Each structure stands twice: as structure tokens, then as C-alpha cells.
Amino acid sequence: MATVRIDHVSKTYGSGSSAVRALEDVDLSIEDGEFFVVLGPSGAGKTTMLKSVAGLVEVEAGDVQIAGTSMEGVEPYHRNVAMAFESYALYPQKTVFDNLASPLRSGRTGRYTAEQQRQRIEAVTTTLGIDHLLKRFPRELSNGQRQRVALGRVLVRPADVYLLDEPLSHLDAKLRAAMRAELKQLGEMSRTTSLYVTHDYQEALALGDRIAVLRAGRVVQVGTPEQIWREPVDTFVAKALGQPEINLFDVEAAGGRLRGAGGALELPAPAHLELPGGRARVGVRPRDLALGAPGGADALHLRGRVVLAERLGRLMEFSVRVGEQAGGEDVIVVADSDAGAREGELVDLHLPLTNVHVFAAGPAGEDTVRLGGAVR
Numbered sequence: 001m002a003t004v005r006i007d008h009v010s011k012t013y014g015s016g017s018s019a020v021r022a023l024e025d026v027d028l029s030i031e032d033g034e035f036f037v038v039l040g041p042s043g044a045g046k047t048t049m050l051k052s053v054a055g056l057v058e059v060e061a062g063d064v065q066i067a068g069t070s071m072e073g074v075e076p077y078h079r080n081v082a083m084a085f086e087s088y089a090l091y092p093q094k095t096v097f098d099n100l101a102s103p104l105r106s107g108r109t110g111r112y113t114a115e116q117q118r119q120r121i122e123a124v125t126t127t128l129g130i131d132h133l134l135k136r137f138p139r140e141l142s143n144g145q146r147q148r149v150a151l152g153r154v155l156v157r158p159a160d161v162y163l164l165d166e167p168l169s170h171l172d173a174k175l176r177a178a179m180r181a182e183l184k185q186l187g188e189m190s191r192t193t194s195l196y197v198t199h200d201y202q203e204a205l206a207l208g209d210r211i212a213v214l215r216a217g218r219v220v221q222v223g224t225p226e227q228i229w230r231e232p233v234d235t236f237v238a239k240a241l242g243q244p245e246i247n248l249f250d251v252e253a254a255g256g257r258l259r260g261a262g263g264a265l266e267l268p269a270p271a272h273l274e275l276p277g278g279r280a281r282v283g284v285r286p287r288d289l290a291l292g293a294p295g296g297a298d299a300l301h302l303r304g305r306v307v308l309a310e311r312l313g314r315l316m317e318f319s320v321r322v323g324e325q326a327g328g329e330d331v332i333v334v335a336d337s338d339a340g341a342r343e344g345e346l347v348d349l350h351l352p353l354t355n356v357h358v359f360a361a362g363p364a365g366e367d368t369v370r371l372g373g374a375v376r
Contacts, residue, residue, distance in 0.1 A: 002066050003193065004030040004053060004064070004065070006052070007062050008063075009052055023045045026214075031193070036193075037198060037212070038214050040197075040215055043216075046199075049195075050083065066079060079160075079161075081162070082103070082157045088138070090149060093137075095135055096134050100125070100149065100153050101156075124155050125152055128152050129148070130152065143171070144172065163194075164194060164196040176203075180203055201243070205225045205241070208225055221237050228241060248282070249265055249283075253278040256269050258282065270358060275361075277361065280371065281368050284355070286317070293350065301349070302348070304347065306347055309342060317334050318334075333349060
């Protein structure tokens with residue numbers, strides 16, 4: 001196990017007008033034994049970050065340190081990291097067993113006897129549920145099985161750091177959910193420092209001890225899953241977590257109140273916040289909203305008409321139009337399947353003020369900064 005320090009690292013591909021800034025002044029510290037997740041959309045620089053730690057790309061600024069030692073000039077072979085790529089990268093001519101044993105038979109890990117190799121492979125494949133596939137070749141496996149073998153080849157090798165590049169991206173939804181649970185179990189068992197990148201917010205929330213949100217090569221926010229979910233620093237982070245996305249309303253402050261959505265939305269203006277220009281943006285997560293009249297005064301109340309109701313298994317997703325007389329805005333609500341609301345009906349929505357997010361105002365579609373704590 002080891003700490004990882006990504007110290008103000010920058011990386012550019014190409015030059016001149018065609019140059020692409022993959023990483024810009026990325027500054028992160030991963031603790032010994034921590035399962036650290038980097039979340040971001042395609043093109044955010046996630047894979048480049050992993051390759052920088054692994055030594056597969058040369059950074060132009062900054063430094064990478066593993067276990068307190070600078071990796072400048074250190075070849076990938078000598079960094080003692082194990083990396084799982086998004087592609088499977090299996091040896092087609094070798095069986096599953098031999099694919100898994102390959103990192104135990106060469107280099108720094110070549111000290112393992114045949115019996116020790118068997119024991120390590122048995123432990124990992126049993127956990128991953130592929131112990132019955134050891135004599136098969138990659139061509140005889142499904143995509144999900146190949147993904148598990150590729151992941152097992154990383155986990156079977158003792159390393160200071162595991163680097164995992166979207167290892168579940170090619171699995172179907174059911175298998176991906178099962179693998180999340182298994183990865184969580186493996187992380188708790190091995191306590192090996194792990195740097196995991198993904199574009200899936202559910203993976204990030206389920207697996208990460210801490211999460212870094214990456215956008216266009218820059219780190220936007222770092223925190224625990226609870227902090228990232230409850231206190232997003234801006235609307236980009238707020239929208240990155242949750243499906244459907246967070247509802248956002250432009251509001252104006254007047255008489256100690258915030259009003260928006262054609263007058264349908266009204267709540268106390270947070271006394272501890274300064275609202276530039278008397279304007280702000282209010283965020284409400286669909287799952288935080290509940291159908292029915294609120295039980296107390298410390299709640300945001302909305303009233304609108306259901307324009308669309310979609311069943312999502314045990315849940316229902318409603319699109320509710322509020323402020324119809326002033327043009328209306330649609331609010332997305334996710335509720336239990338027995339909520340009982342139907343299309344065309346008027347419904348009441350509410351949520352505690354502590355679950356309302358307030359951001360600085362800005363042009364429509366522009367990411368805006370969180371203004372402070374929850375409304376009280």
C-alpha cells in the first residue's frame with residue numbers, strides 16, 4: 001500500500017492551434033489504502049490522469065509521487081502499479097488461468113511459486129465468480145466474463161497502487177450492479193490504494209471513499225460521496241450526480257423571499273447568503289421531492305399539473321408543470337410506484353428546505369457556483 005500525490009500536473013496533446021489540454025494543474029492526494037474515485041464525462045482527462053500515475057504518458061508540468069517518492073524519470077515497470085484498461089487487453093492464445101498468472105510470472109512478482117500462483121488466482125477468481133472459467137480461452141468468454149478476467153489480472157498482482165480505468169463500462173446494468181458490490185468488498189479486503197475512474201455517478205457514490213469531479217482537465221470538487229451529493233460546489237457537479245438531473249430554477253429575491261417559476265416557487269431568502277443582483281438559482285433533486293401537502297412550515301411547496309408519468313420498475317417518474325399561468329416550468333419528480341398521481345391531475349410537491357440548493361445566478365445553461373449551506 002502507498003500514498004499517491006498528483007502535484008499540480010498538466011498535460012497537453014499536440015501543439016499550436018491543434019493542442020488539446022488534457023490535464024490542467026491537477027492537484028490531488030490519495031491516502032494509503034483509500035479507494036479514490038475520479039468522476040467525469042468523456043474527454044475530461046480521466047484516463048490521462050491514470051496514465052500519468054502509471055508513467056505511460058510524460059507530463060509537462062508537476063510531479064507524481066508514490067509512497068512519498070517522486071516518479072520523475074521512473075519507468076512504468078518500476079512503479080509497482082497495476083492498471084486495468086477499459087479494453088480487455090487479454091492474451092488470446094492463453095487460457096484464463098495463464099492470463100491471470102502472467103503478472104505473477106515476470107518482473108517484480110516473479111518470485112511466486114506455482115502453488116502460490118494457484119492460491120492467489122483461486123482467491124480472486126472465486127470472488128469475481130470466474131473460477132469455473134480457468135481453462136477457457138478469451139474467445140470462449142462473454143464480454144462480461146472477459147471484463148472480469150481483465151480486472152482479476154490486476155487484482156491478483158500485489159501492487160502499491162491499483163489503477164482502474166472504467167473496468168465495468170462494458171457490462172450490462174445487472175452485472176455492473178453486482179460487480180460494484182464485489183469491487184467494494186475487494187477494496188475493503190485488500191486495502192490497497194486504488195484510483196478508479198468512471199463516468200457513472202452511481203459507481204462513484206457506491207465505491208469511493210472520496211470522489212474528485214473532473215471537467216475539461218480540471219478538478220472541480222473533491223470530497224466524500226455525502227459531501228459531493230449534499231454540497232455540490234456548482235451546477236456542473238450538481239448535474240453530474242443523479243439521474244434524472246437536478247431541477248434548476250432561476251429566482252429573484254424580494255422582501256426576504258426567493259421567487260421563481262412564474263410565482264409557483266417561493267421560499268425564504270437565506271439570511272446568511274449574499275445574492276449578487278438579487279438573483280439566484282435554486283436546485284432541487286427529483287428524488288428529494290415528495291407528493292402531497294407538506295407536514296410543516298420548514299418546507300418548499302410547489303403545486304402543478306402532471307404532464308407525464310413514466311413507470312421505472314418500483315419507481316415512478318413524473319413531469320409536473322408548475323406556474324402554468326406564467327408559461328410554466330417542468331419539474332421532474334421521482335416517487336414510489338404507489339404515489340397514485342395520474343397525467344392531467346393537479347398535485348402538491350414538497351421537500352425540506354435543508355434539501356434545497358442555492359447557487360449564484362448566471363446566464364441560462366452556464367455553470368454557477370454554490371452560494372453556501374442549505375436554506376434554513
